[in-house]
Amino acid sequence: MGGVLRDALGVARCLPMAVGLPRVVRYLVRDSRDVVRAFDRVVTPLVERTVGATPSLSRDAQDALLATSVKVGLAMWNYADMAGEPFDPALAALGSSFTRVYDDLVDNFDRHDLDDRLAELFRGGPFEPQSGVEALLLALYREMETRIARSGADAIFTVVRELHEYERESRRQRDPRIPPAEVVRITRGKGGLGLTALFALLRPGMRPGELDVLVELGDVLQLLDDYHDVAVDHRDGVVTVATLGEPGLAALCRQVRALRSRFGAEYGPGRDCGLVAMLFVMLIGAFAAGRRRLDRPIAATRSRRRFVLLFARAGTLTPPGSGAE
DSSP: OHHHHHHHHHHHTTGGGGGGHHHHHHIIIIIHHHHHHHIIIIIHHHHHHHHTTSHHHHHHHHHHHHHHHHHHHHHHHHHHHHHTOOOOHHHHHHHHHHHHHHHHHHHHSOOTTHHHHHHHHHTTOOOOOSSHHHHHHHHHHHHHHHHHOOOTTSHHHHHHHHHHHHHHHGGGGGSTTOOHHHHHHHHHHHHHHHHHHHHHTTSSSOOHHHHHHHHHHHHHHHHHHHHHTHHHHHHHTOOOHHHHTOSOHHHHHHHHHHHHHHHHHHHOTTTTHHHHHHHHHHHHHHHHHTTOOTTSOOOOOOOOOHHHHHHSOOOOOOOTTOOOO
């Protein structure tokens, strides 16, 4: 009970962050429509062109990528507001979809040479797709490249290359013997750089100081995601900070509160209200997830209602007939 009470008090201390909840509601009822429309306009044709010949895979891709776009779009929308940048729903849908395909491709479509071929792509080299899902990943990546139209010196390309190395290392989290310090390091690199790459789609030429703040935010979001998935990761034998149980959700709440001063210094006072309200909602979800039974999951759904898409688990892409979730 001590741990549960400590976590509950930690979440309660973040209650002032809820002042920005009207902005979360505004995204849900209004601005998320733009993300869904952009998804249908930009991402759906790429899905149909690359995996449309396999109806089950195409359907799963549409469901998983749309749900991910609505969820990640909330973070990108709040970041754009905080940073004073215009929000581009098409880039949000493309970046979110690419992230989903990349993660699922690395996790579920095993090819011994995939890591090296992806590394070559991120260095600006050629990439020859070996499957429909690889073709989808390449199509999403090329569309983003075209839309941002930046030189190879832009920070986003460096971040993506570094991120790929951490993603390779993250496979070690399936080894129960991995040292906790390595789990923390990989989590920070994967989460911090993953979020930074998405936000960099909206903001060219990020300064080093801002990159540091966003890596910290990405680490927090990855930890929150791990707390949301703690029961599933326990079942599947994936070692995360959440499955290790220390330092616990209360410590993460302190980390979230400390971020606010960094946001104020980087972007100006009060500009973070929507983003921190989103973090508060995720903290509540993480607290609830630690007490949720696996036989009562918040399941993926084929609904296109934005409220459902925001709070249900997004699906994953798996090889047809694999039987994976």
